[in-house]
Amino acid sequence: MKPFISIISLISLLAAGPAMAAQATQDDSLRLAASRALLRTQPLASGSQMDTLVETNRATPDQVWVLGSATQPLPTQMTGEDRVPVSRLFLARRQAEGWQLALDDDPRFAELLEQVPAGWLSEAEKRAWRSQLAQSKRLAPENTGLGLPWRAGAAWSMTGGPHGYSGESQPYDSIDFAGGDGKVLAPQAGVIYKSCVRNGSALVKLVHDNGYSTTYYHMINLTSAPDGQRLDKGAYLGTIGNGLPCGGSTTGPHVHFSLIHQGQAEPVNRKRLGGWQFFAGNRAYQGYAQRDGNRVNVGGRLVHYHDGAEPAPPSPQPGGFSGVATPKAGNSHVNLRTSPSLGAPIGGKAKRGESVALVCHVRAEPVDGVWGRTDIWNQTSAGLWVSDGFVDTGSNQAVAPLCPASQRPW
Template sequence: MLAAAASVVLGTGLLLGFGPATASAESTSDDLADAVRATMLEQRGDTAREQFSTRSLAEPLVEPITTEDDAWAFGTTTIPAPSTAHAAPETALFVAEHGPQGWRVELDGTDGFVDLADAAPDDVVSDEEKELFAKNHEAAQDAPLADTGLGLPWQEGVAWWMGGGPHGNSGSSRPYSSIDFNGGNGQVLSAGPGRVYKSCVRGGSALVKVMHENGYSTTYYHMRRLTNLSNGSPVQTGTYLGLIGNELPCGGSSSGAHVHLSLLRGDSHISVDNMTIGGWTFHTVSRPYQGYATRGNVRVDRGERLTNYGGSDNSLPTGTVDSGEYSRVNLRTGPGLDHDIVDTVADGALVRIECTARGGDVDGVWGTTDLWNRLDTGNWISDGFVYTGTNDPVAPACD
């Protein structure tokens, strides 16, 4: 229930009065929660109803991260998902300021959020967070690039299963912004650098969100054994977030341990169709959970494995070393066995390929080949020991 005092909409935020300045700390906290819930339902309620295919919504959760003197608050708010669908909750960061007319609340992804966060005391919203929010919001105003710059949420050079192809954050809902993955050691890692936030923290699980500077955010659901990093902590590509699981801290359903990865642009879910993540371009079809991913001439469908080739902070194509019966592969000064050995590289390592050339024949893991790859280190490796997903060159010819 909303407080009985009148409410006034200013900009994108909602001001909710709660009586005289002498109100108790408890009533102030209650009124803050009411104001945040009202703003969340007003701005994100229609989106949640459409995603969840329901007219009625559960009461939004309000979880402050930091507060100051009953005048400022920063935290998360979440609309739980129904248990009848494979769904993830609708969540947002909020910043709130109390003034003469009550609480002004702004949600992430808006001009008002950036402005109010910038005005907040540094011990409520840190300078580093203010900078991130501004950069994310500014970048989100531009048309999204097909290459997200993000990796897949596990170790580079390792293959996981795509258990559920592109689908909605709540199953069949549009856009198809989400993909389900499982495999390997089960460790879910951040798809890119940014800052981490947890919402709907329940039973050792939560919806985990990483906001990135490039206008994107990624969310991770169903995890267990979450990172102990506090809200707002910086993360890098590959920072541990949790383990795949069947956890449902804020509704939804799960039939097997996995991570439900979702892609957002600004404050909205965005289709992964034709988006490149982890070196793979994802494609949606008319039905949810189908779809597929491509890399060069290689296609991976639902139920098949794909290797994480990392983000595109380095634009060079990549491959994974497969040394067969050996533990390491020799690196040479040129494209042939008659060139000197200068180094070795371990089985399973991810290498970046600068260019390719034809040289001496090598009996590799997949047969005989004369294709050699010059790496970004300047050293050469036979393509017979590098998995790139194709027998054709993945990089231009060397000069």
């Protein structure tokens, strides 16, 4: 049956319109419209080149409709950070007064999608794009329905914890992975698009059917699948590498994996991928992954458990909120206070690395903690208080809800 399915898929793709590799557009007015649209939603990133790269991925024979991409190239440089260009797909229609254009994170993209000529985009493409609409039903906030981008059962290293497309840029929507056989695979079925195809590398995007999209950078030996083709879960995308087709920097062969939800960069903090729940640190590239109470820090290996059964989050504590005791250098424990103040009596202690169950938080006395100054104090399940500066919760914001008035000490 496999050859038959492949032939049917090819016929469907051809019927949807000619597929092509992304090519720099020769239309100056389209280039200007796409550049302006990208700059309106994404200010020029530090070090980006002023000339936006505008490419055509698909066009109708009469050149009235275009599916393309707009990318902010970066200078190629060697740094200690992983920098990735900003890129967005767009739909555009030529009209008498100029191009009507919408990026894929613009609600108007959906309007244009419903107006494209019949058969120009495949039904698989339309289904995937429609799932990106803001009014679509969302999965539980922490559940992405996605695996990890390598073979199930294999273990890869998390070489860089949650970070932005350019290091400290927000949100922390990306994670770096490397190891195993180096083959990057689709974490779920999705429609593929490539931008900035150069020297055997590209910016690769998969648009899934559940409101999520994923992007990949630095890969080499890319799949030959044409833009707009739907790939099954586990399909080959490329191999980890140091590819910089649109510039940026890399710290060694790996894949820069990014998460998007309904057109917007999505923080990976607390998201579940491949059986693991990921937590961001207080700085870029920090953080950890957790499964069934087992914690893996940056540099550790993660087995891909995506067998359809996501484990329940480890939550023996009330509310399911917790932090890891992180005292300052030279100290072996964190003091738990009877009220949210360093001057309050000590009611208990938590050893370095010990999990602390958190119930709620208040804003109280500022404390110079491990990651800087904070006024967040967390109440523990034992009714004691600990400054957020001395517990690693995976976020620099409060993770537990605000304490009700009845539980506040004033």
